[in-house]
Amino acid sequence: MVTTLPRTPRMxxxxxxxxxxxxxxxxxxxxxxxxxxxxxxxxxxxxxxNGHRPHQSRQPLASGR
Incomplete structure (x- = not known):
């Protein structure tokens, strides 16, 4: 049995x-x-x-700066 860490109750x-x-x-x-x-x-x-569902934090769009 694996127990959850004390500070991560949602794990x-x-x-x-x-x-x-x-x-x-x-x-x-x-x-x-x-x-x-x-x-x-x-x-x-x-x-x-992960390839078909890229997350914004993994492949951010170029900002128009």
């Missing part, structure tokens, strides 16, 4: 949301064969997820 809820997203969008759609395959699938999912 558990955030982790559960991430795990739920991974289950629905990735693990329910593919048969994982072994740990190496899981690692590869997670890496590809993260590239897809």
């Amino acid at each position: 558990n809820a955030i982790c559960e949301r991430v795990i739920g997203t991974l289950r629905r969008e990735l693990l329910d759609r593919i048969l994982i064969l072994n740990e190496r395959h899981l690692t590869f699938a997670l890496r590809e999912y993260l590239i897809h997820y």
Whole structure:
């Protein structure tokens, strides 16, 4: 069992949301064969997820200065 840190009471809820997203969008759609395959699938999912949904803090627009 992993316990949450004292100053981060919302960490558990955030982790559960991430795990739920991974289950629905990735693990329910593919048969994982072994740990190496899981690692590869997670890496590809993260590239897809972050590449198609860029955040403003990661790729800010050029300011018109």
